Amino acid sequence: MHPIEFTPTHYAINGQPVYLNSGEFHYFRVPKSDWRRRMALFKAAGGNCLATYIPWLIHEPEEGTFAFGDVDWRDLEGFLQTAADAGLYVVARPGPYQYSELLYGGLPGWLIQNYPQLLARTLAGEPFGMPSVSYLHPLFLEKVRAWFAAVCPILARYTVAQGGPIALTQFDNELTGIHIWFGGLDYNAEALGFGQADGRYPRFLRARYGDIARLNAAYDAAYGDFVEVMPAPRAEDTPADVRRARDTFDFYTHATAEYAQTLCRMLREFGIDTPFIHNAANPEMNPYFLETIAALDEPFVLGSDHYYNLDQHWPQNNPTPQYARRVFLSCEELRLFGFPPTVLELPGGSASDWPPITPEDALACYLTNLAYGMKGHNVYIFTGGPNPPGVGESTDMYDYGAAIGADGDVRPLYAAQKALGDVIAQYPWLVEAERAGDCRLALDFEYARAERYYRPNYQTWELMERGPLTTAFCAGASPVCVNLDSDDWVTDVATPLIVVSAESMGRAKQERLMRFLQNGGKMLIMPTLPTLDETLEPCTVLADCLGATPVWLNVGRVVRAAVGGVVNVRHGAAYVSDTLPLETDVIGVNEYSGDVLAWHTTTDGGGQAIMLGLAWVHSKHEHTAMLRALLTRLGWEPRVVCSNPNIWTSLRVAGERGLLFILNLYSSPMEAEVSYRDATGALISTGTHRLGAMTVKVVEVHL
């Protein structure tokens, strides 16, 4: 077997682009007697790879006593050999954490019971609601090292380079989740060095601020040394509060990156020669891995887990347009991070029997992910079985409603997974395809992370999702995302750029937007212009470039907005422009007062900017009409035209080949006429499509 390689856009084997079609298959649960048959079923559905946890708690039942191969459910090598015989790659996931509804998240009970000092702690020093460990605790790392020293040599004999099936190795699982879900950030002082001379926290602050005077200025404080500074929980009363909380969160993700790096180095040390992977627990956590991505100097792919329902606390029972929007953002984020978008847990059932994961819903989910750029996935789980004695968190039987039942029966969900495999097989060029975009959306990951420390910025991220992005989809626009932390889009002025800005935006980001305009770029920015940088210090680089002296008044609901020829635009906050650039077209006003809500100006270098002082949650046809009108002013030409605003589309293109995805993620039938623009710019109709409830249709087109 050749190694699995990857580029920023796709996986490849022996130089051939390939889709990574993986399924979770636990040797410690699936009865050994049925391994071969279930693997054959998986291959028949299009699979080329299996993933398995290798639970620490079953292989080191007592400290220092390791067991492999003595019983079927510990027969790791037998499993690896059987997978190789079946012609399937393996993703090895040796932890230390697994979760997987195992006791202690897969850590040995003795570790938790005998070493309470390594537990994660709240700021007050209390342990969390779950046995969550502090990742960087030296004793924990020592125990992990012993576990890796035992398991890695086995795995190392089965890597692809050694003629085995292991192509990828995952370190840990859903990093940060075990803390954030059960207690918040980890404040274990021993591990993180709070108050310790040369501890991690004072070192982090020293690296960030250089000398204590700068920190004191930022914190409005009077520390004598970095070692005196304690982490601060979220508080938003003053800019100093926000800076402290932001530093605390950044330190936490920085420390998480150090943990990831430590694990990777151990794995290498013990002979693992494959690339590494890791899975963010959900799309919202993707940006928590920026430091991890920067820290790892190894071949690495970050993927994300894309569930739509795991129990009745989830917002919806089935995939929805809101889910699609989330998938779109997640795949775009992973792509912008430099990875082939990979869904490392694609729903293959649920630990809950209710609400049900139906095959129809699951297939719609799968194709939605494919539509928005998924280049590889791992179905969680493909098949299960009984938990080994004493390790299941709440159940003896781990069935998960999977495609192949715990007792081996083939369920309707299998056909849904095969249908996904069939689409991938039918359009093998899809792995090299890119989304055909006609406009761009700027992502500011600072806003996404601010969920943990600064509400106004996170609300701007939510506004971006619920407002302009949703409106763009309903308006038939095909946005692709750009990363405001990167320069790679600044000279590309082919399509208009949508920017959703908070009062604060990093100086470098503001400068990039300025350069984009000076290069002739066209930008629609809303609902305000930034006046502060990322540390909440004054910064009006972008406003200055536009010639605007922004005095923004949030005048709220008493406004009736008419923008771009569309009247009665419903909105939340409204920002009135007090001072306008010298050369400007007023294109939006308060219908009552005439106050200016939107204007269109030209910058040096021929750039164009529309400032739109409205914040809205998408809900009205007026929103789509307004966005279309504004984008059209900026030269927008839709790549796909769809007659039904409820039907979203995604056109993926590789050379002259295109696959048009038409998504009905509602519980009702829908109808839409859909056209696309070919290479000559002509609109080609694909006809009228009648889509049943929860149906994603794929239509092959030629550009």
Add this chain to the structure above:
Amino acid sequence: MHPIEFTPTHYAINGQPVYLNSGEFHYFRVPKSDWRRRMALFKAAGGNCLATYIPWLIHEPEEGTFAFGDVDWRDLEGFLQTAADAGLYVVARPGPYQYSELLYGGLPGWLIQNYPQLLARTLAGEPFGMPSVSYLHPLFLEKVRAWFAAVCPILARYTVAQGGPIALTQFDNELTGIHIWFGGLDYNAEALGFGQADGRYPRFLRARYGDIARLNAAYDAAYGDFVEVMPAPRAEDTPADVRRARDTFDFYTHATAEYAQTLCRMLREFGIDTPFIHNAANPEMNPYFLETIAALDEPFVLGSDHYYNLDQHWPQNNPTPQYARRVFLSCEELRLFGFPPTVLELPGGSASDWPPITPEDALACYLTNLAYGMKGHNVYIFTGGPNPPGVGESTDMYDYGAAIGADGDVRPLYAAQKALGDVIAQYPWLVEAERAGDCRLALDFEYARAERYYRPNYQTWELMERGPLTTAFCAGASPVCVNLDSDDWVTDVATPLIVVSAESMGRAKQERLMRFLQNGGKMLIMPTLPTLDETLEPCTVLADCLGATPVWLNVGRVVRAAVGGVVNVRHGAAYVSDTLPLETDVIGVNEYSGDVLAWHTTTDGGGQAIMLGLAWVHSKHEHTAMLRALLTRLGWEPRVVCSNPNIWTSLRVAGERGLLFILNLYSSPMEAEVSYRDATGALISTGTHRLGAMTVKVVEVHL
């Protein structure tokens, strides 16, 4: 036209039971030239009544200047005459509040602008985020009186008793919403008498406590007089905190009832001789009207508004089983309050175009309401049109995506409303039918109201919904509800009673449960036994009756539960019984420790009680199996047997006639074999039903 009367179970006209099929139709929006045609369309769909707001702000544009009939959109009398000509009843809704996406919720702008003293206030004295008035402010009531004095004499000429079409009159709209959504409880001191000798608040406290010493004991305080006591926002640190916050909330709903009573008296004074109605804004607010129901000595029906989506902030895009559960509880609550369950705003579109209200979803919603006991409804809205000049909150055109568009076009939603009308017409006896129950669920409205003042009790209400009630539906049980504040169920021991208890339960309720057991009743109680009364004073009436000395340990997640022969029951909190009744069967244990989690005992009088120490959110087949096993121990015999736990059913019976509703509220097709028990106790199969996504099927059966 004969008056519309009502019994606790149905509406009637001239002694004939009838379904109230109403549609919202605003004379101030629908073009007058199209009134007749749209009314005819409404009748053709089965309608027999129209409802309309009569907006204060359009009829009193300047203070003291009233206008009626001068322009088409103020032609109230023309509308009433046209409705009468069309043979349609009218529900008149003269406010003062309307909401309806009108400026100031339908109040005149001059009222808000010229009289800031009548605005609702936060505890700190700040006005709310919206122009919310303080209901009992004397100046507000004076202005309302002037408005009623102008409008009511017109309406009074058109009541049924006077030969006109007005059969019902609604006072105000969605009481409490204008406060709770935009600022919380109203603390306008002038209106509510805080700190005023003989003010409303000190009078309320005096009536509740009698003398100040009792209040001081409850509050752990040392007031000299009731007038010194200020209202208290929610705090839950001590029982005294909870008592203060509970009194504050109870006072608020008590004051709301006084407002309702005042409005009704004014309406009567100005000649309105119809029964009154009012709509709770949503099911969760139904129990906020207990004081209003008690205060009104007039014919009165409380209904509720049952939307499933109004914009993307709603939890789901379409009706779901979670929505069905909510509808079930709401209809049961209204029935227990003594009213024919009426959905005064049944979704007839939405002010948001997205997510869409599809005809398929709407019909499933309508039939779900019918399945759970709806005996009348008002579609909001049947048809709209342009807002009068200057009164629309955010839009000139009020279309709402209604069945008949603002410009008069007939939309697919019309067919869904006609389909509902057809079912009602086809089974006219349905209005007298009752739900065929096989078990009962005890409702403690104290828990529902506690959302505003005491988290543990509200969490018990949520637990009831998400846990046992949902499990009951998935298990194929047919619960009907009883009111723990009423005696009417205490001697009926035919079917088992499910009780979900918090640590606190009112003494009278505990005594009723005791009497029920002593009458031979059978009870399943979970997850704990109450040890406190409603004021958090010690009270173990129920536990004493069971012979249990409850020492409950919440031992949480480390338990694995085996109950009623079902192992691995997933749960949240677990309560271990330390001391058991003398004569008891242990029927549930911690699988690891053997600690007792459930027991079954017999009481004096032959009652039986199962105490089940588990709190769970329904998610697993084990939950349904456990509940079936426990109910079966208490003599449960299902009235309906359904092979698919995802398909919920409701059998409504009138004499020998029955209508079986089979609900698929998922986005995927479902299949189920459904049987029902006839009068002889035999199970009769209705066959296997293949239900498309979002389909509610009705099957006529004979008992």
